Amino acid sequence: MKITDARVVVSSPGRNYVTVVIETEDGITGIGDATLNGRELAVASYLRDHVCPLLIGRDARRIEDTWQYLYKGAYWRRGPVTMTAIAAVDIALWDIKGKAAGMPVYQLLGGAAREAVMVYGHASGADLQELCEDFQRHLDQGYKAVRAQAAVPGLEKTYGIGPADRTVYEPASGSAPQEDVWETSAYLDFAPKMMECVREEFGYGVHLLHDVHHRLTPIEAGRLGAALEPYRPFWIEDPTPAEDQSAFRLIRQHTTTPIAVGEVFNSIWDCQQLITERLIDYIRTSVSHTGGITHLRRVFSLAELYGVRSGSHGAGDLSPVSLAAALHVDLSIPNFGIQEYMGHREQAREVFLTSYTFDDGYMHPGEAPGLGVEFDEEAAAAYPYDPKYLPVNRRLDGTVHDW
CATH class of the missing domain: 3.20.20.120 (Enolase-like C-terminal domain)
Structure with a gap:
């Protein structure tokens, strides 16, 4: 079950979301969430430029191997951008495995x-x-x-x-x-x-x-x-x-x-x-x-x-x-x-x-088999990315504080 396509969709249906879509040669599609609030485009770029190209041709069934490949293979481990990107791929692969098995992921x-x-x-x-x-x-x-x-x-x-x-x-x-x-x-x-x-x-x-x-x-x-x-x-x-x-x-x-x-x-x-x-x-x-x-x-x-x-x-x-x-x-x-x-x-x-x-x-x-969520890319296209930031907190004296 080789991966034939992996793409990233950034949309804002009420707020910004980054969605990974992975397709296989068997015609099965899996989706994952790569949203990092306030830093969405950083994860989208990490996926588009560094991760998705590496997925093409890989066996979608080898979830653990893919996880280790993306985590250890990057050398620069951990951090919210890297781990959110890996998470999106991982979730999409579990979605694919569930659909292939005809069972919900929890099974x-x-x-x-x-x-x-x-x-x-x-x-x-x-x-x-x-x-x-x-x-x-x-x-x-x-x-x-x-x-x-x-x-x-x-x-x-x-x-x-x-x-x-x-x-x-x-x-x-x-x-x-x-x-x-x-x-x-x-x-x-x-x-x-x-x-x-x-x-x-x-x-x-x-x-x-x-x-x-x-x-x-x-x-x-x-x-x-x-x-x-x-x-x-x-x-x-x-x-x-x-x-x-x-x-x-x-x-x-x-x-x-x-x-x-x-x-x-x-x-x-x-x-x-x-x-x-x-x-x-x-x-x-x-x-x-x-x-x-x-x-x-x-x-x-x-x-x-x-x-x-x-x-x-x-x-x-x-x-x-x-x-x-x-x-x-x-x-x-x-x-x-x-x-x-x-x-x-x-x-x-x-x-x-x-x-x-x-x-x-x-x-x-x-x-439903897989995650039980279907992603409508055409509908997502009607909601383009909307730049937003999380607030910054200051004490009464002006000192920056944890928000």
């Missing part, structure tokens, strides 16, 4: 380890009343787990506050990133009040999550985790930048609040210490940024040995192809925790035809 991964995958949605508001209204909307839709974010009083803009459709909030068009202003003390005072408000309104029968988005020092994160313990959060996400994995020891010393990190990780080496020293409770690496299905399974297998569960990134900055691939992995692994599900804008549904389903707070990838 090739060992079959279902559960009936469906619990997902969490994003509730937000400009104030606590608006947050609670949005939280209730999620409960009405059947969600069993909801992330809560609300605007911090005194700050002009707060991360995680979405528009009416709740499917996108961070990219801004223009020739340069927008700049937000941040003040940690205001956030640390407000976050416990927000979580208390949600618990008083909705009780403890729903899983409550919160994203810190890398903005605290380890000791500040420990203080926040301790303050939130009475409200029993399912997790706090990315409490501090994780480049220094040992910093999480300090957080562990000060709180029992569960910790989730990893959406910006791109290899098993980025989280090895966090997992093996049990410094986190959930690993949030995504299938499209961590080398695809092949490498993500290695991350989750390591995590299983140390009692760490999955909680993969699944925001709207990844296409429906990525979400489908994540659901196949989620359904098959023994240590699944939860899956992020933010949804996609209406335009994306014109371009990506999906077979996964959402029902009463759970999702299933479906029984």
Whole structure:
């Protein structure tokens, strides 16, 4: 089953996505997601100029060999651009293998380890009343787990506050990133009040999550985790930048609040210490940024040995192809925790035809062969690339801070 064509399609059906399309001599087509939010064209170039030409003539069935060839053969290993490019190829090859076998990908991964995958949605508001209204909307839709974010009083803009459709909030068009202003003390005072408000309104029968988005020092994160313990959060996400994995020891010393990190990780080496020293409770690496299905399974297998569960990134900055691939992995692994599900804008549904389903707070990838997603290139052509940047964060004194 030799590969006869490999191409890259950049489109913007509601937001920018990079899609890899691989064709074989047998007439089977596979697709993969190569989207790296804010740096899409870097991955597209890496694929077009350096990876796709190497795929022609290779056996599409040899997924592991192709993964090693692209990872070790480049010499310059790891990094978000390289690993996102490899992931897209890997996902497309699993899609091809599933279609050739006539089975959904999760069956090739060992079959279902559960009936469906619990997902969490994003509730937000400009104030606590608006947050609670949005939280209730999620409960009405059947969600069993909801992330809560609300605007911090005194700050002009707060991360995680979405528009009416709740499917996108961070990219801004223009020739340069927008700049937000941040003040940690205001956030640390407000976050416990927000979580208390949600618990008083909705009780403890729903899983409550919160994203810190890398903005605290380890000791500040420990203080926040301790303050939130009475409200029993399912997790706090990315409490501090994780480049220094040992910093999480300090957080562990000060709180029992569960910790989730990893959406910006791109290899098993980025989280090895966090997992093996049990410094986190959930690993949030995504299938499209961590080398695809092949490498993500290695991350989750390591995590299983140390009692760490999955909680993969699944925001709207990844296409429906990525979400489908994540659901196949989620359904098959023994240590699944939860899956992020933010949804996609209406335009994306014109371009990506999906077979996964959402029902009463759970999702299933479906029984279609392969990933269960079809890509309409003609429809994608109607949505050309739209340059966007992620914001930049500054403290009140002008210092650049983690966004």
